[in-house]
Amino acid sequence: MKISVSTPSRICLFGEHQDYLNLEVIASAINLRFRAEGTKRDDRIIHVRLKGEGISREEVINLDEEIVYENNRDYIKSAINVLRRNGYEIESGFDIYMDSDIPIGKGMCSSTTMVVVFIKVLLELINHEDKDNPEKIALLGFEAEVTEFNEPGGLMDQYSSAYGGLLHLTFDKDKTVVEPLNTEIPGCFILFDSLEDKQTTKVLASAKYPVLEALDELKQYGIGSIRDFVDDEKNLAYLEKLSPAKLVKVKANIDNYKTLKEAEEMFGTGVDSVKLGELLKRHHGNLRDGLEISTPKIEEILETAYENGALGGKINGSGGGGCCYVYAYEKDAQKILDEVCAKGYWGVILKQDSGVRVDS
Template identity: 25%
Template sequence: MGAQQVRDGFEELYGTAPEGVWAAPGRVNLIGEHTDYNDGFVMPFALPHTAVAAVSRRTDGVLRLHSADVEGGVVELRVDELAPGADRNWTAYPSGVLWALREAGHAVTGADIHLTSTVPSGAGLSSSAALEIVVALALNDLFSLGLRGWQLARLCQRAENVYVGAPVGIMDQTASACCEAGHALFLDTRDLSQRQIPFDLAAEGMRLLVVDTQVEHSHSEGEYGKRRAGCEKGADLLGVDALRDVPYADLDAALARLGDEEEVRRLVRHIVTENERVERVVSLLEAGETRAIGPVLVEGHASLRDDFRISCPELDLVVDTALASGALGARMTGGGFGGSAIVLAEEPDVDAITKAVTEAFATAGFTTPRVFEAVPSSGAHRLD
């Protein structure tokens, strides 16, 4: 749905034209999984799939929300009654953003909002972060708050952590707000320093495929929280602020100090090695050795499967089949327990890999996967 359709939908709902239309993308994480809540390194890029919002200000303390993607009419809320845990529907994402802005002292007095999104839900591609960032950017512009992308990301993370109740890190919101077309974002999640790394696969004759397994995952369910708690326990046992502070060169010594804490040892090993993998991918891309990142992606998948233990049969089947069919590299991406995998391939091999993965899913009795090309795209911006 384009900007004009969203604008028209807003006018039909609310009887007047919106003050503007904004878009914010979903993201794919190239490398750096579950490192963001450990103060580590990540490397996402924005998808062309976006959440789009038509928005107008209100001054009467009313928030009206509507989604073209959800059954039902306009939801009306009072901004002074917004509270964490009170909303368990899709509306928690946009209303949580308004709550977070007001809690931070910003005078946001209400809004009319009409939303739609092409970011696949439950696929590990940050559909919720896209919804949050598009609303945050619109309110930032309309109420002249003067907040920068990283500040909006922080507020949206707080909205999802506290208001929605999902213990997510900072990567998804920062990627949606700050990515640039043709680049991956090298992000230090401790201080939010960032560097845009050129990532133009088409110019080098390659493609990056996203394979949505159609197995939905949910951040607010328990396994994600267990991994996060285990990482925090590991940091406590090692006497560091976060696992980011364990140098790769000291990993063996750190693991030895953890003794018989086998589960914590596995989690620590993944985080420390994953941070090293992010830095390796950055170095390879900056050196123009893009094809050489393929084996690093495969290493990352093995670590997520064996140490972090958040893969699933469908994700493993994508990776194994793609590699057997000539892919340069592949790994699961996102929170895990479903969602999507990414496949790096030479352009001539894309069709054969797609066919092989689809046939492998059929043979295994799995739901047919959705396969599409991921093109590094622009972060959040105003459309109209």
Template identity: 35%
Template sequence: MKEIISLAPGRTCLFGDHQDYLGLPVIACAISRSIKLTAVQNNTRVFQLNMIDIDQTRIIDIDEIFSELEPRDYFASALRVLRRHGCIPNVGFDITITGDIPINSGTSSSSALLLAWINFLVTAFHVDDEVTPEFISNIGYLSEVVEHGEPGGMMDHYSIGVGNIVHIDTRNPFSFTVIGTKLEGLVTGVSGVPKETIGLLGEVKGNALWSIEIIKENFKNFDLMKAEIDDLKYLKNYLPDHLVPYFEAAVKNHHYTKMALIEFQKPVLDLKKIGGLMNQHHAVLRDLLKITVPRIDAMIDAALKAGAYGAKIVGSGGGGSIVVMVEPGKEPQVAQAMIAAGAVEAYAVSVDAGARML
């Protein structure tokens, strides 16, 4: 019987959280935790899904067109999107799904599962398009964000689909550049506090876009990509008080992402400087967007006291995980400090090559 194995890694956002939906750049990387999908062809016309880690099963009729989608049903939305690209299932598979990406932790377990699923479907049933990492990534974005009308951006899908360390320009036309394949001293800390994605992301996005719209009404030629921190001194005067933090966060986070890109483009990385920029980025996420929780703050404080160069919350916020930059060799002591501060897991990670078939 035909067997297909699809692997997709998690990701961590190094710089640019809450920036991609504003058309601002992001620096992210795929990390060495993954979802593995193993599919064996059967003699039926159904996909029999066995999600071992969460003790769930599901049966999907291969002829189902999903005219209506249930919330966050990415198995269905991917099938719907891929049908438009000539991917028509004609035989069933028994599918086993396992992984070691913590669920609901801000390291994109759901997007990794989605891209593993998309790669499987494309491999098993083909498409009319040229299959590239960009194609797989875009199908992931369309399936998760566009089909469901969710407020997220493209960062998760392209950092997982393309792999390595990527600088993503989220404007139209969209583009990305691989800026590295290795980054030593990365540690992930998992808080165990479930992140609150949809509601929190929608609120922050809505307020940020609202603030930018007001500025554009007053300054017709305003370009967020060109805004500098010094511009905040006068631009903030045109905003109601409750929108100022969202606008200030957009400008400052973009600045730190630009500074980080300069560092990543150097032949030898200065991990201490990158860590310092992470700290400044996190201060914006904590103090202006207020997306952290006490356990996240405690983990970051513990990591820094244990000698980490920098640390920041990852993803939409409200819980989830943090990424930490440490001197190579000190990963175990920093991880242990985070666990002592309340983390349910903490471990070193390396940069991954991206979603692929095995």
């Protein structure tokens, strides 16, 4: 019997560059998906065929031999090792075919979705009860992708993909708190590829570390988090202790946290499309001017979209290239897509989508 499963990519609505500050994120699953089909074999070989945008490879894994990693992103093998180490009994072999329409290396969590969908199809094939547990799948995915290779990374992508829909995530030091938001967002999102590779190392050096250093400098004044500036505005006086370079980045994170809280309140009462667009623009403005993670090509995409009716938009992912998206009324979506693509960029109209699932 063939088992078919899939899992979604995501866009980060609010909270970009806030997860590593132990703050919050609001993300939405979208209808770009990683798919997997699996059937049982009569031996103990797991044969994986993987195809997608920019990827094509095969993995042949013998369950009777030690599974050794060939590189630090050997995620198919790490997923099997993590499952077995956690007590999941994989006794027989399987033929698994995987494909995806998610852009690779563009901040669209293609690696995470590959790991999540692979774990999902294995749990379905061995008929384990955790196959229907999105939190367990997310945590197993995080262990296989991040913990196993001692890499930096948060849990936003794993939770967004496994749960689907619209999620509010709070990244406390000891636990990630997941709150599904039962809010249907009207209109649509339009994703665009800037055709620039992300400059992750450069972005982390310019956006992440100066803020962490600034918070460390302010510990002596009782400041432990960006939240402290929002919960008690008297703490804003301590900002004058920072250098100008760090000050602008901390201020950007303070306003982005305020923006997220305003959006959270709106999602609780119903979405005002114009306000959602304004909040997205405000968030991106802080990412562009404060954290300096945008690029001229991303700005060209956004400006062209605004000229043709988009309500708001922002960079998606860590920045320095990769993808961005805009939010618009459905009636304006095709015109926006056509005008931006006419400048040489790739784009696609998106809708909110469900999480990891079995497909008919």
